[in-house]
Amino acid sequence: MLTTQQADYLRSLAAPHVADAEGRRTPLTHLARRCRTSPRESWPGLVAAHYARSAPGPGPQALSARELVEGVRLRLLPEDALDPVPATTMSSVRELADGVLLALVLDRPGGVGVLTDIDVRRAGHDALVDAALARLARLPVEHEEVSTASGAVLHFLTADSPFTAGKALILGDVVRDLTGAELPDEGALVAMPHRAEVVYHPIVDGLASDVLDHLQAYVAGAHQAGAHPLSPRLYWWHRGDLVALTEVDPRTGGSALRLPAELRDLLRGMHRLHRAGRLAGRAGTDAAVDLPDLTRATARSVKSLPEHPEALAGTFAQAVALAHAACGQDPRAADADTWDAWATATQLGSALFTGTHPLICQLGEDVLLSVPACPAEPPADARGWLDALYLALVCRQQDRIAWLCRVPLAALRADDTVDAYVLHWIDTLQTYFTVGAVCVPDKLLAALETSVPEQAGRAPGDFVTMVDRPPVALFHRLVTKDADAFAEALADAVAQHTAFWGDSDAPRSRVALGALAMACVAHDQGLPVDAGLPYLPRYLVGGERVEDIP
Structure with a gap:
């Protein structure tokens, strides 16, 4: 992201703030992203503000129930982000879909941490979830549309936030707010290759079949290249649920698409309708003749x-x-x-x-x-x-x-x-x-x-x-x-x-x-x-x- 000279300068600005790091690696990825788009003279202020926000604060056990509710967030985590045994017994963590965990976390100046069972009992699970969903809905994102060679449109939702991928949870509401349109009942193909991005394609025409391999290839590459990888899988967002469409071999890391029968039948039927020009308002079917x-x-x-x-x-x-x-x-x-x-x-x-x-x-x-x-x-x-x-x-x-x-x-x-x-x-x-x-x-x-x-x-x-x-x-x-x-x-x-x-x-x-x-x-x-x-x-x-x- 930076030239060698810029990277050396950023390290020199960050060094005084991490003097007590005791030899631990201190990632500068987030700062590098912000600095590369900002004038060089503003870098010292950006670095100082970053570490001021990261100053240690009181732990969850020192917070009241109200403070827990005010600081709670929903965050998607890779399936291997937590030790498997505790993750299956924690009331603040559940498997959202294959490859992705959904966690209630506390967003404090000292960092982001998963809430314990004691925290959840103290504040109440439903109150925490409601507050986290409301905060997720308010998270601003940038929306970009990209057309593929086949004419299919991919939608990218991005923000410099560790909680961006959580937008997949409320995709229907997000799409309505950003575009004014409803997601179709048939849902959307969705991916969260890293924590700061959601990619989706509404299933509105036969092009959804054509975009499957294209989107899976993009997700695999973006997952490997991302600073904070989340999932290399493609998902089907359907009636508020996420269903994994990618099967990953744990031994080789290789992947293949495995569609549920319901989606496979739907895509085949829509592909034929689309080719016959029977679908309204879909790409390639509504041009004047x-x-x-x-x-x-x-x-x-x-x-x-x-x-x-x-x-x-x-x-x-x-x-x-x-x-x-x-x-x-x-x-x-x-x-x-x-x-x-x-x-x-x-x-x-x-x-x-x-x-x-x-x-x-x-x-x-x-x-x-x-x-x-x-x-x-x-x-x-x-x-x-x-x-x-x-x-x-x-x-x-x-x-x-x-x-x-x-x-x-x-x-x-x-x-x-x-x-x-x-x-x-x-x-x-x-x-x-x-x-x-x-x-x-x-x-x-x-x-x-x-x-x-x-x-x-x-x-x-x-x-x-x-x-x-x-x-x-x-x-x-x-x-x-x-x-x-x-x-x-x-x-x-x-x-x-x-x-x-x-x-x-x-x-x-x-x-x-x-x-x-x-x-x-x-x-x-x-x-x-x-x-x-x-x-x-x-x-x-x-x-x-x-x-x-x-």
């Missing part, structure tokens, strides 16, 4: 299918994005080009899941595209199947609806990135459109009961509540033929869609696809549908734009 560019790109993808039939799934996803994006410029779906986008997406969706003879797609007046014949080999993509069915319902494709409902549910159950409610919902729709409403109630009830965040583990809670569940609730009102309840549920579905996407320009923000599909079915069954609701293109709801599709 250039409609002509997306149209040309989709046309190129369709043209390449004869040589690359394996790209059909990606081409279908691109066509779905185009259909949504077209309604950004044409929210009523009044234009022929908008209809072409919806028709093409419908053709590709049914082709992907049910196979097809050779067919012709159209994107614009003069753009006719050939799609080769393909076998019925439905991929394990449950939400992709829902997209295909929703499109067929909107475009009134009765044959394609029937074909899609014959796709074996077992093939879609192989999609291990979705929660159980998605498969219950698919089972409900397949039953309704093949057998009728008589066999639906039990299946619909299962979909409703499981489409809540508490039952889900592979999708974010807000996505479950605001995107996936509204079509299920709408279908419930549709099969009961309750016009008023359906109208209320439809307005709520649109409100949920609006709240989820906010001001995002992502393609999927332009249309509430599931709600639109249910509105089209309701319209055709004679239920009144409010034509003025946003995100439900009126000429698709009413069928005025619907044409024959090859």
Whole structure:
């Protein structure tokens, strides 16, 4: 931190203050950090003030209960900071997570020391913890955001204090105070490589999977290089608890990531949602789309299918994005080009899941595209199947609806990135459109009961509540033929869609696809549908734009 000349000068300033050190090493790390950012002429004052604060004071046993409460702090310590046997029996120390101890300490001019059981009994454990948490909340920290190559954002909380790492205990409150945003229910990846730093990444999108190795590598390096190392592990902050994600070999010191099943399933599910552009306000999913560019790109993808039939799934996803994006410029779906986008997406969706003879797609007046014949080999993509069915319902494709409902549910159950409610919902729709409403109630009830965040583990809670569940609730009102309840549920579905996407320009923000599909079915069954609701293109709801599709 200092040049040789600066270090010699600092030692000369410190020497008179440690004359009675009796040969013990006296670290100057803290002083070096402060001096390197201060003018040289201020160094004598900084050194004198430092040692004045460090002058011995009365021990804990000489303090009253009130003085103990006024001086108590929460501090994170490495797992080997205390002798293992006393640490397990002290009421002031507990294991916070693998590799980290949480201790009640006394912050006095003479230094920081762990409170004894006598101290804890004298002041009261709860009173000490409450006071220490309040003091931790008031500790100021600097907040810096750093973007990785993948676009993921790492947040750094730093302060020149031995108590900074304790901010991980109250991370939700800290994030709210610093950014005005709440940590997601899914939590955050967190690390405390040394006592003066907390690093975190909120789990808000599929990039959390990409950042795992990057963050673990940073933590390992920062732990080795830090003046006061704390933990080389990566943790999952979830509902106020820290769960270690890094397994350290005590013999070799080597480490490896070991994710609990709950987090592994969540990250896999979010990664797929993120790649499909289904998450709101997440990096890479909310940028504005250039409609002509997306149209040309989709046309190129369709043209390449004869040589690359394996790209059909990606081409279908691109066509779905185009259909949504077209309604950004044409929210009523009044234009022929908008209809072409919806028709093409419908053709590709049914082709992907049910196979097809050779067919012709159209994107614009003069753009006719050939799609080769393909076998019925439905991929394990449950939400992709829902997209295909929703499109067929909107475009009134009765044959394609029937074909899609014959796709074996077992093939879609192989999609291990979705929660159980998605498969219950698919089972409900397949039953309704093949057998009728008589066999639906039990299946619909299962979909409703499981489409809540508490039952889900592979999708974010807000996505479950605001995107996936509204079509299920709408279908419930549709099969009961309750016009008023359906109208209320439809307005709520649109409100949920609006709240989820906010001001995002992502393609999927332009249309509430599931709600639109249910509105089209309701319209055709004679239920009144409010034509003025946003995100439900009126000429698709009413069928005025619907044409024959090859």
